[in-house]
Amino acid sequence: AQSVTQPDIHITVSEGASLELRCNYSYGATPYLFWYVQSPGQGLQLLLKYFSGDTLVQGIKGFEAEFKRSQSSFNLRKPSVHWSDAAEYFCAVGAYDTGRRALTFGSGTRLQVQP
Amino acid sequence: NAGVTQTPKFQVLKTGQSMTLQCAQDMNHNSMYWYRQDPGMGLRLIYYSASEGTTDKGEVPNGYNVSRLNKREFSLRLESAAPSQTSVYFCASSERGQQPQHFGDGTRLSIL
Numbered sequence: 465a466q467s468v469t470q471p472d473i474h475i476t477v478s479e480g481a482s483l484e485l486r487c488n489y490s491y492g493a494t495p496y497l498f499w500y501v502q503s504p505g506q507g508l509q510l511l512l513k514y515f516s517g518d519t520l521v522q523g524i525k526g527f528e529a530e531f532k533r534s535q536s537s538f539n540l541r542k543p544s545v546h547w548s549d550a551a552e553y554f555c556a557v558g559a560y561d562t563g564r565r566a567l568t569f570g571s572g573t574r575l576q577v578q579p
Numbered sequence: 580n581a582g583v584t585q586t587p588k589f590q591v592l593k594t595g596q597s598m599t600l601q602c603a604q605d606m607n608h609n610s611m612y613w614y615r616q617d618p619g620m621g622l623r624l625i626y627y628s629a630s631e632g633t634t635d636k637g638e639v640p641n642g643y644n645v646s647r648l649n650k651r652e653f654s655l656r657l658e659s660a661a662p663s664q665t666s667v668y669f670c671a672s673s674e675r676g677q678q679p680q681h682f683g684d685g686t687r688l689s690i691l
């Protein structure tokens with residue numbers, strides 16, 4: 465079975481600084497990988513996804529993520545953080561044999577943005 | 580721009596009571612999902628419906644039942660609520676075979 469680890473429970477960055485949120489997964493084959501964002505009191509919104517091909521994927525709101533098979537990682541990055549990016553971020557992995565619907569989510573990283 | 584609508588937004592139940600959480604989407608999506616979210620944990624899939632008339636168990640189905648009433652609506656029922664079911668419940672939808680794309684704002688359920 466697949467699993468996801470987000471090592472950082474809480475991260476604080478200054479507005480305008482760069483951001484990297486870590487995600488490590490465990491799965492025997494090439495996984496489907498996703499990042500979602502959750503603003504307070506709301507549901508999740510899909511930021512970006514990786515299925516195959518180019519290992520650097522672009523998403524909405526200026527986010528990107530890089531799939532590194534050798535490190536079993538799918539870290540989320542943004543070059544310059546805005547105050548509106550403060551939210552909780554979830555990495556998720558899906559297994560090829562069960563399809564994209566059967567996602568396993570990480571426990572989330574809460575991002576705080578300082579002025 | 581309704582997207583996925585969940586009702587109610589908040590509910591408090593006593594142990595043993597029953598309740599149905601409602602979900603409706605207006606995007607003509609085939610697939611719908613119910614998740615629960617607990618502190619310090621990611622979302623866990625309770626039930627999934629690939630299309631109207633079909634449902635499948637997810638990771639944590641015990642204590643729940645679902646009904647895919649039509650293409651728009653997917654309800655989640657707790658027959659005899661237990662404190663362990665205190666959680667935030669999210670409904671989601673997607674195109675057939677895709678990962679969950681659109682989420683509702685959640686139902687915060689407390690069971691005393």
